[in-house]
Amino acid sequence: MFIAVAVFNFIYVLLSSASLPSNTLFDLFVGILKSDQEIMDSVKDDLKVVKERDPACISHVHCFLNFKGFLACQSHRVAHKLWLQGRKALAVMIQNRVFEIFAVGIHPGAKIGSRILLDHVTGLVVGETAVIGNNVSILHSMTLGGTGKASGDRNPKIGDGVLIDAGTCILGTLRLVFVLRLVLVLW
Template sequence: MKKDHLNTPDFDVWQAIREETEEAVAAEPLLASFLHQTVLRHATIDSVLAYHLSSKLSSAIMDARALFEMYVQALSSDPAIIEAVKLDLLACYERDPACDEYSLPLLYFKGFHAIQAHRINHWLYTNGRKTLAYFLQNRSSEVFGVDIHPAARFGSGLMLDHATGFVVGETAVLGNNISILHGVTLGGSGKESGDRHPKVGDGVMIGANA
């Protein structure tokens, strides 16, 4: 049975993740090193997210350490990003029947990782670092199987289930508390320029291959 955080105003999702991870270490010693490296040795959820994204998106061109430092800088510069991250975690837990622990999206769900990579790409894009944002968009597309333009605007409480084949254009806007399945394309309307991509309101669910 899922733990109920809704009736506890002081619920701390980071503390819940640490407790779940400690239980996982005890239950599966073979993964103890992995779980310590990816969660337990970090002091904040910001550091954990930066570690996961930098590990997954690093390459021969951009090493993991440089990416980690850049992600930490972005998360510390805009606290709204990490607040959205936490709401996305809760959205996965609440809406995905297969997600029975808060730590699962952070550790294993590529849809969650793709959304968070985009949040930081958008921060880069809007803070004058478009070249790096485009580079990391391309890298995210290769690693996660999604293609989200860095200019696209996302709300919070988003759940991207499975994620493969998710495509979002430049002027698309997603509201809050949205659930999206795989293969969804928020593509252009055919206009040559300007505002040409869908606007998705709050509380919407978009089915597979829409």
């Protein structure tokens, strides 16, 4: 529990603003942590995975102080919980603040598994009905989005163990259950 509390203490300070005061965020984060063991377990699992998969990560503390993908993912976990509780305006406020601070747009309705590595995630966009499984690695400038004004289930579903490389754009109700690695070479 100590690890999750330390991570969320750091995050609520980063996300605080005039419209989201730090004491309000603190109360929200602590309340969610106390009520959701799955989030606490996911924080620890994500932290371990970043250290395992990212050679640039020199320690767990280095990760939670400096890796915006990890911080954005944990912030999303709180926003998603608020979304599920019907506190959608507050969830979207947190999502917007995460976008301002980390340049990562994960809709609070999106479902994200555990053991997630979001590496160099500037430009990451994940739509409302997207699902990301467990043991997934996603790099920067990646979109999991819909295809226009369709309503309902309109975003991709990413299975367990998938790697999505930088610059990938996946639109529509696709289901990916394999490693997706697109490499573009410019001459």
